[in-house]
Amino acid sequence: MTEDGIYVYAIVRADHPLPLGLGGVGDPPGVVERLDEGRVAAVVSQAPPQLRARRRDLMAHQELLLTLADDGPVLPMRFGMVAPDETVVRRQLSDAEERHLAALEDLAGRVEINLKALPADDSLAALVQGDATIRGLRETVRRRPGYEANLRLGEAVATALARRAAEAGHEIVRALTPRAHAVTAGPDVSGCQVNMSFLVDRGDSAGFTAEAERLARHHSDRVVLRIAGPLPCYSFLEPRALAGRAGG
Template structure:
């Protein structure tokens, strides 16, 4: 029976101290160690048999990466990256040492902040004040109630709330962009009009948060803003910078 392999959390600079007291995925949790080549190293632990996306293991993975990112640059892996053995990890590190070293340098002193924007549920009153078409549909439904009329009204309200949220979010992004080194659009999220990640220098994190908080208050009748982070820089790691084994 073959060994379960090595669970890979991320790539850091060689010689990096691992977070004290932190352990890996599995039950019982596996001990962490570094496998190094040249100036970089992979953070690994024994891969538990039958690995699945249990909450306990998802949290162990994420919390370790957060601790690593707080102490220096890390190229984070998504949950579930398993290499068959140490030789495979070493080959991967050797093949991409230059690219990964450059990526670690680029991310040094930086973090990822994620901003999700969604329409405000209580924004109907403001929408009715601004949108004559929605007001007309509402009055028609009140005067002559019908299923089709209610459906058209509901669709118009949803579209109008989303439009107001997008307009407000565009203003927020324009204000935040100068404080970020890079931004990328994330995948669509149900209920959200935008999902954007920012690469922010840690010395700009507080000013960035202050801008988002101020604009969230200014546009509270149009959009709900949810800022998450600091996060490991998942959105700003080139796939070529992480081990290819899975």
């Protein structure tokens, strides 16, 4: 490898096959290799100089992880994980071998699906009909229009839309939770009232998504549901499965 370090995509079992004909990050795409250490391995390539979160590299990272997952469990690294050299990677694989094997066993045959609940902005009519406070503020604006009255109405509408989206989002989460092996909250996202990830069986991912879409339609007067997946199981790993510096 070079002085730019080693780009780490994932940790897998040592017998995990590498996908044929699939390159890694960089231009030209990096050659993907497997560094075996005992019963585990790191999937790596040469780290490109001046690594940035360019679309082609983000897509290459994601595609490689999804393709790897077709052949067995994967502990995915977030985009931009770079280790200084092979020695560091091997040492950390060796030190955490048992923990990595246990995590791989937990994720075998499973994928992540993420749901984000956002306010349904086109539901104002239903909101006005069902919220006496909003109706009163709107009537005030009609009778005595002005900046402060409009501001109070706008703030009340935004708060109510967010509350309704959060309530509907949590109802959807409760309905879907029995189908998942694990559920975890994601980080706060601007404009998003609920951000949850579910660990589900790979074979049930289509059914899980279909049920989420059905629930979204049922609650469409209150919430817009964004569904992403199946994804690598980022949200169900230890925070630092492999130490390194993050590029981008």
